[in-house]
Amino acid sequence: MHPDVRSFFEGYVAAYNRSLGDAVDATAIRSHFAEHFLGAGPNEVSLGNNDGSFTETLEQGYAFYRSIGTRRMRLRDVAVTPIDDAHVMVRVFYGADYARPESGEPLTIDFDVTYILQLREAGPVIIAFIAGDEMALYEKYGLKPAGQPSGSPDPARAT
Incomplete structure (x- = not known):
């Protein structure tokens, strides 16, 4: 294993958890992504740009995660x-x-996401990720808000 990979994702999870608080740590999350990246779910493929629009998407995504009761990753x-x-x-x-x-009943959901990392001199960055149907999973466990479409709430889904 490339020695930085586990610590890379530990940092990603730490930024994710901070972002469930009052403010999204967009700088830390964005530091894990390349300038451009691909996100794929069961029904869509998205191209993302690591710019201001990505920060807006992260803000919307974490507002959604908080709204369904996400406490930590x-x-x-x-x-x-x-x-x-x-x-x-x-x-x-x-x-x-x-x-x-x-x-307020506690619930734990286990899942996985597959990433493609580019190993740069400054450290790894995400250039692509493939995730399952997040909304179907939330629906299965009674967390999906009514009327929410299937797929992922944002192209930077790290869950």
């Missing part, structure tokens, strides 16, 4: 597959803790 494990000297594929296993919005 945990990094359970990482599985790294080398592609070449400059790229790795990383399957990241997460656990997310929620408090159901209506009852």
